[in-house]
Amino acid sequence: MHTRLYAAARRLSVTMGLLTLSCLLVQPSQAAEPTPIIAARADQRAWSTPLEALGTLRADESVTLSATVTEIVSAVNFSDNERVESGKLLIRLDDSEVQAELRAAQATRAERNNVLQRSTQLESRNLAPRADVEDNRARLQQIDAEIEAIRAQLADYHIRAPFDGVVGFRDISPGALVTPGMDLVTLDKLDTMKLDFSVPAVYLSALRQGLPLIATTASYPEARFEGQVTSLGTRVDPVTRTIAVRASLPNPELRLRPGMLMEVTLEREHRQALVLPEETLIASGNHQYVLTIDEANGNLVQRRQVTLGERRAGVVEITEGLVPGDLVVSHGVQQVREGERVSILGIDDGSIDISELLRRSRDTPPREGA
Structure with missing residues (x-):
């Protein structure tokens, strides 16, 4: 009799314990604090393959200036890596002999010009034949051609910049003897x-x-x-x-x-593409996922599969699964699970360093879930 009463009491005690444990398990737990994260938005931006x-x-434009005559350098008018304008005299060779030839030719021209003027005056008075005037004019034109040739020759002694640019090292000095084809x-x-x-x-x-x-x-x-x-x-x-x-x-x-x-x-x-930072992706087998943030539902996190397009340094194209403006978890992906709520410390748009976003978040209260 006592044994049956003891067994019945024991069964009642176990039953009451199980009921108490069940009540504890079904009681709602205290809501967890939202996990702080940094988010990023899916943006439309210009994209190209x-x-x-x-x-x-x-x-x-590039050129190596060289000499065309054998002569001594009389002046160097540039320094290393100097920016020069077109026509600037860079190197002057000794042109004293050619200058003397030019002066002699100019003196001859002046003499022949005077002869032409006198013969023209005499011809106008019928004191000289027309043929003399034509001969004198021809001799004047001849000396003009010789002067032009001397001046062209003189240009070989003046090394000038053919275009605006930057000169290289100055490896030549006054007094050096240069020869035709020598790089200057x-x-x-x-x-x-x-x-x-x-x-x-x-x-x-x-x-x-x-x-x-x-x-x-x-x-x-x-x-x-x-x-x-x-x-x-x-x-x-x-x-x-x-x-x-x-x-x-x-x-x-x-x-x-x-x-x-x-x-x-x-x-x-070129085309428009939906782009996200690469760190938002979660790989699972052959599939890629992101954690979207439902701002209208108190920053509730949902896991969503996406299809990827092309990749660039730090960013990836999303071809399916998101629409422009969708908010996803960027930094803090490993600390968040689907169904949790998050507090957003900042939005990573690529223009501000993450450390700067975190510093700003310390000065501004985070946007917590409802």
């Missing part, structure tokens, strides 16, 4: 650069004059030089099956130099 190549820079100084026009590169011929239909491009170089890792295609080669290389392309790059600060290697990205097939 890039075509990459390696190119070499050339000066827009280089001159390059650097305010605009030519960029030569080759592109596979299969892309020929996408190439045209005026096509924009971006060029970078290891010499200036953070700089992007913008230019455009100016001309295409007339032939396809039968060995490499590539076509030569020439582009023009403005160089107002003269940072670029001939011979530099450039990485070229041609911007072709």
Whole structure:
């Protein structure tokens, strides 16, 4: 009798315990604090399919000035890397002998001109034949031609800049003897650069004059030089099956130099694309997901599958799954789960460093979920 009463009491005690545990499990827990994150919006922006190549820079105009006569240098009128204007006298060779010939020819011209004037006056009075006047005029024209030839010869002694540009190193001094063909100084026009590169011929239909491009170089890792295609080669290389392309790059600060290697990205097939930062993506098998933020529902997080297009440095094209203006978790993806609510510390639009966004969030209360 006592045993049956004890067993019944034990069963009642276990039942009451189970009921109490069940009540505790079904009681609502205290709402968790929203997880702080940084968000990004899906933006429509200009997009293009890039075509990459390696190119070499050339000066827009380039020349190595040399002597055409054997003579001694009498003056050097430039310094290293000096910017000079077209027509500036750079090097003067000793032209004293030619100057003497010019003065003698000019004196002869003055004499023959006087003879012509006298014969013309006599002919007008019928005191000299017309033939004398014509002979004197011919002799004057002859000496004029000789003077012109001497002046042309004199130009060989004056080395001038044929165009605006920057001279190279000054490796010659007054008193040096120069000979025909001897290199004296280089001159390059650097305010605009030519960029030569080759592109596979299969892309020929996408190439045209005026096509924009971006060029970078290891010499200036953070700089992007913008230019455009100016001309295409007339032939396809039968060995490499590539076509030569020439582009023009403005160089107002003269940072670029001939011979530099450039990485070229041609911007072709322009279109509008929906773009997100790469850090918003969550890979799962062969699929990609993002965590969207429902602002109308208290910043509730939902997991959504997206389809990717092309990638660029730090950004990716979204072809399906989002619409312009959708808000997604950018930084803090690993700390957030679907169904949770978040507080937004800032919006990453690429114009402000993340550390700056975090600093600003400390000064401004975050936008918490409802």
